[in-house]
Amino acid sequence: xxxxxxxxxxxxxxxxxxxxxxxxxxxxxxxxxxxxxxxxxxxxxxxxxxxxxxxxxxxxxxxxxxxxxxxxxxxxxxxxxxxxxxxxxxxxxxxxxxxxxxxxxxxxxxxxxxxxxxxxxxxxxxxxxxxxxxxxxxxxxxxxxxxxxxxxxxxxxxxxxxxxxxxxxxxxxxxxxxxxxxxxxxxxxxxxxxxxxxxxxxxxxxxxxxxxxxxxxxxxxxxxxxxxxxxxxxxxxxxxxxxxxxxxxxxxxxxxxxxxxxxxxxxxxxxxxxxxxxxxxxxxxxxxxxxxxxxxxxxxxxxxxxxxxxxxxxxxxxxxxxxxxxxxxxxxxxxxxxxxxxxxxxxxxxxxxxxxxxxxxxxxxxxxxxxxxxxxxxxxxxxxxxxxxxxxxxxx
Amino acid sequence: xxxxxxxxxxxxxxxxxxxxxxxxxxxxxxxxxxxxxxxxxxxxxxxxxxxxxxxxxxxxxxxxxxxxxxxxxxxxxxxxxxxxxxxxxxxxxxxxxxxxxxxxxxxxxxxxxxxxxxxxxxxxxxxxxxxxxxxxxxxxxxxxxxxxxxxxxxxxxxxxxxxxxxxxxxxxxxxxxxxxxxxxxxxxxxxxxxxxxxxxxxxxxxxxxxxxxxxxxxxxxxxxxxxxxxxxxxxxxxxxxxxxxxxxxxxxxxxxxxxx
Ligand SMILES: Cc1ncc(COP(=O)(O)O)c(C=O)c1O
Numbered sequence: 001x002x003x004x005x006x007x008x009x010x011x012x013x014x015x016x017x018x019x020x021x022x023x024x025x026x027x028x029x030x031x032x033x034x035x036x037x038x039x040x041x042x043x044x045x046x047x048x049x050x051x052x053x054x055x056x057x058x059x060x061x062x063x064x065x066x067x068x069x070x071x072x073x074x075x076x077x078x079x080x081x082x083x084x085x086x087x088x089x090x091x092x093x094x095x096x097x098x099x100x101x102x103x104x105x106x107x108x109x110x111x112x113x114x115x116x117x118x119x120x121x122x123x124x125x126x127x128x129x130x131x132x133x134x135x136x137x138x139x140x141x142x143x144x145x146x147x148x149x150x151x152x153x154x155x156x157x158x159x160x161x162x163x164x165x166x167x168x169x170x171x172x173x174x175x176x177x178x179x180x181x182x183x184x185x186x187x188x189x190x191x192x193x194x195x196x197x198x199x200x201x202x203x204x205x206x207x208x209x210x211x212x213x214x215x216x217x218x219x220x221x222x223x224x225x226x227x228x229x230x231x232x233x234x235x236x237x238x239x240x241x242x243x244x245x246x247x248x249x250x251x252x253x254x255x256x257x258x259x260x261x262x263x264x265x266x267x268x269x270x271x272x273x274x275x276x277x278x279x280x281x282x283x284x285x286x287x288x289x290x291x292x293x294x295x296x297x298x299x300x301x302x303x304x305x306x307x308x309x310x311x312x313x314x315x316x317x318x319x320x321x322x323x324x325x326x327x328x329x330x331x332x333x334x335x336x337x338x339x340x341x342x343x344x345x346x347x348x349x350x351x352x353x354x355x356x357x358x359x360x361x362x363x364x365x366x367x368x369x370x371x372x373x374x375x376x377x378x379x380x381x382x383x384x385x386x387x388x389x390x391x392x393x394x395x396x
Numbered sequence: 397x398x399x400x401x402x403x404x405x406x407x408x409x410x411x412x413x414x415x416x417x418x419x420x421x422x423x424x425x426x427x428x429x430x431x432x433x434x435x436x437x438x439x440x441x442x443x444x445x446x447x448x449x450x451x452x453x454x455x456x457x458x459x460x461x462x463x464x465x466x467x468x469x470x471x472x473x474x475x476x477x478x479x480x481x482x483x484x485x486x487x488x489x490x491x492x493x494x495x496x497x498x499x500x501x502x503x504x505x506x507x508x509x510x511x512x513x514x515x516x517x518x519x520x521x522x523x524x525x526x527x528x529x530x531x532x533x534x535x536x537x538x539x540x541x542x543x544x545x546x547x548x549x550x551x552x553x554x555x556x557x558x559x560x561x562x563x564x565x566x567x568x569x570x571x572x573x574x575x576x577x578x579x580x581x582x583x584x585x586x587x588x589x590x591x592x593x594x595x596x597x598x599x600x601x602x603x604x605x606x607x608x609x610x611x612x613x614x615x616x617x618x619x620x621x622x623x624x625x626x627x628x629x630x631x632x633x634x635x636x637x638x639x640x641x642x643x644x645x646x647x648x649x650x651x652x653x654x655x656x
Contacts, residue, residue: 016498016525018455020550020575023557162461163451175454180576182552278499279525280452292473293503295451 007196010319013312015195017282020179028186029197031102036204041101048093049208052126053083057209059216059373064343065360072226072366074359075373076346077213079237086349086378087209087237088119092188094205096123099186106130106185110174112139112167112233113303114146115349115378116190121155123188131155134173136166139303146382164297167307171281191234192311195282199239199311206240213373214244221371227252229359230375231351232272232325233304235311237377242323253323255314256358258300262329269298270327271310272318283312301330301390302350302383328354334390336360337380349378350386398544400443400491400520400567404602404623407442414442414568414604414624415615415650417631417643418495420463421446421480422472424636429477430484432635437490439647443520445626446481448474448496455524457579459629463636474500474509481516491519493546493567498526498534506534510541520544520567528564546570549595551585562598569603570626571595573618579629581608589621596622612649619650 007013007029015025035041049055057078066074079087092109099107107129111117117133124131133150137159140147150157163169171194178187192202210228217225228245230238232255245251260268268274271286278287280295288296288308298308317323328336333350336357340346348356352375359374366372380387388395404414417436421429429446436444449464449472456464474496481492494513501509501523513521521543523534528547538545544567549558552575562569571592573584588605596603605618606626618625627646634642648654 014530015527016530017527018524018550019527019548019561020552020572022527022529023550023552023554162465168452172452172454176457176577179455182575278502279497280499281454282525287499289499289503291503292475293500294468294473295499 007200009313009316012284012315013196013199014284015282016279016284017195018179020182024178024182025195025197027102032098032197032201035098035101041097045094045097049090053089053093054081055208056212057081059213059220062344065340066363068339068343069360069363071363071368072370072372073368074363075217075371076376077209077241077373079209079375079377080346080348080352080379084119084122085381086115086119087206087240088116088190089122090208090240091190091202091205091236092116092119092123095186095188095201096120096127096129099129099188100127102186104184104186106181107188108174108177108181108185109133109188110167110170110190111135112170112306113382114139114143114150115304115382117155117157118146118149118153120188121150121153124155125153132177133157134160134170134177136164136170137161138165139167142303143382166297168295175281191236192239192313193234193281193283193285193309199283199313202236203239203243203313206236207243209237209240209375210242210244213241217371217373223371224248224251225373226250226366226370227254227362227372228375229254229256229355229362229372231256231305231355231377232310232314233307233351234309235314237375239311239313241375242317246322253317254358254362255323255325256354257325257327258302258305258354259327259329260299260301263327267299268327269300269305269307271308272314272325273327280309283309285309285312285315301333301386302354304349304351305354326358328357330390332357334387337387346376347380348376349380350383352377398567399542400493400544401601403491404442404568408602408623411652413619413650414602415647416443416445416493416604416624416626417441418445418447418626418628419635420460420467420632421448421477422467422470423463423632425470426472426476426480429480434487437488439644441490441647442624443491443493445493445495445522446477448477448494448500450497450500453497455577457577457629459580459632460578463632474504478512478516481518482512485515485517488517492517493520493522494518495522495524498523501534507537510537510543513543514541518543520546522546522548522570524548528561548572551575551591558595559598562595565601568623569595569599569601571603571605571622572607573605574608576607578607580610584608592621612645615646615649616654624650
């Protein structure tokens with residue numbers, strides 16, 4: 001269904017990178033093809049996912065949320081219960097193990113909110129790899145706690161003050177670092193985006209979310225879900241959740257982009273809904289840009305969704321109509337967050353709160369026999385300062 | 397035939413080396429573009445590389461990136477650069493080579509860009525984030541407009557790739573001299589001479605060295621084993637400081653007297 005010819009998903013994806021990176025991407029492609037079918041590698045990965053990350057994560061029936069919405073039965077896939085608090089560790093650990101196999105001793109990564117940075121710093125400490133993380137200077141200020149965590153874990157955090165000093169600029173700087181240190185360094189990209197083979201590698205390391213969900217729901221309900229909902233930053237937790245269901249036509253797939261202060265204000269991060277096709281960070285994808293092809297800053301209350309593009313496989317799923325992409329504003333996400341706190345005693349990450357809000361509305365339109373699964377990509381502890389500020393408090 | 401290649405070959409036929417300065421269009425204001433280009437061509441350069449600013453210049457180091465930020469702050473766009481160049485295209489005596497990331501060209505429209513660029517005196521194009529494998533989208537329109545698509549060959553390109561890139565490159569071959577991004581360097585790897593000889597063995601298209609070249613000494617050193625050099629960050633800095641003496645010194649280092 002989603003073809004991978006030359007790293008393409010339909011007309012999206014590709015390898016739009018400087019020539020210096022091409023050989024490294026081909027090496028990575030070959031190395032990944034090898035480990036993909038190498039049982040000792042997969043065994044090692046499973047060992048760490050189980051004993052270190054704490055998988056499998058529960059698929060939890062949210063009974064009070066279900067009652068409140070009075071529609072479909074709502075289940076939560078609890079990625080928030082992973083070590084380090086989000087799905088990001090699935091990919092960071094997989095790629096760190098891959099880097100070891102490739103004989104690379106140094107890791108570079110980018111981070112926005114700091115979740116991927118913390119996950120990568122964690123995997124590097126575990127596997128004794130040297131790690132450097134680039135982070136926009138604006139985000140360093142906003143996410144001081146995660147900067148401190150990364151440093152405790154032995155990672156060097158470098159603030160990027162160029163461009164808009166946010167996630168996209170951190171990706172630029174991580175790519176530059178990789179080009180310059182290509183011999184001994186692997187780049188652990190944090191979402192299902194970037195040049196081939198990254199979108200495929202990240203999806204494969206995240207598909208554990210969907211694979212577990214599929215087995216769990218069949219065990220509990222003996223029935224596939226009618227709808228699956230996940231939030232979209234670059235698109236990794238969502239593609240990980242969607243992928244094992246793509247061939248199951250009866251399962252509706254919903255991705256939720258960040259509408260920020262509202263699509264009409266222009267201050268949002270909804271690349272599929274509000275962008276046009278273009279090339280950034282190695283891939284042809286939907287992109288927030290102006291009429292000159294200059295990339296525009298994304299805006300979202302959640303730093304993890306604050307990215308102007310979206311992974312190429314989602315662009316393709318959108319184009320062929322297999323998945324549906326909605327969007328949720330900052331304010332609505334806060335409503336979703338409060339709803340989950342109040343009904344289930346779970347504080348979701350602001351990113352995941354977008355999925356919660358969208359799913360709650362969707363559930364209301366469905367019947368009590370229907371099943372809806374929300375990918376709860378992370379927990380909200382990292383966001384308490386932002387939340388308190390948005391709600392008029394003064395924790396921050 | 398490639399007008400760009402012809403222009404370079406006519407320089408090397410004299411025994412000189414081809415010197416191509418890189419400038420960032422719009423740095424210091426678009427009104428500087430015409431006088432800068434006209435003055436550079438008077439100094440005897442083989443061609444002029446005109447950089448187009450972009451919001452996300454992944455292949456560039458701090459000097460060119462900051463120049464691009466200044467140009468963007470001035471409101472510089474691909475469209476405005478093409479318009480400005482067109483206004484004095486009839487005064488050009490050397491070919492222009494545009495260097496732009498891919499997305500501004502896609503937004504402009506590939507066919508429209510190729511046609512307009514031709515009228516602006518652009519004879520060559522470098523797209524640093526578009527490797528050979530992805531060039532099908534722009535190649536036909538460029539060919540129609542007589543614009544040479546220059547390929548970069550890097551130190552990390554495998555021999556098989558190197559051969560493919562070299563044979564596909566039009567105008568000249570841009571041989572990247574370092575692993576990394578644009579910007580001044582103090583030293584280069586030792587095996588460069590071997591590397592350049594291998595590249596030249598595949599083709600009669602001239603091979604030029606670029607990335608990191610910043611002193612007259614570098615220019616003469618590289619000239620001993622390739623057809624010329626591209627100098628970027630050092631030119632950009634010199635233009636900001638209005639240090640034309642430094643630019644003249646660099647260009648002189650490519651002339652037959654110095655190269656001997
Ligand atoms: C908890 C959480 N969810 C979602 C995201 C968005 O990323 P992606 O779309 O790759 O899942 C992030 C990114 O930082 C995150 O931390």
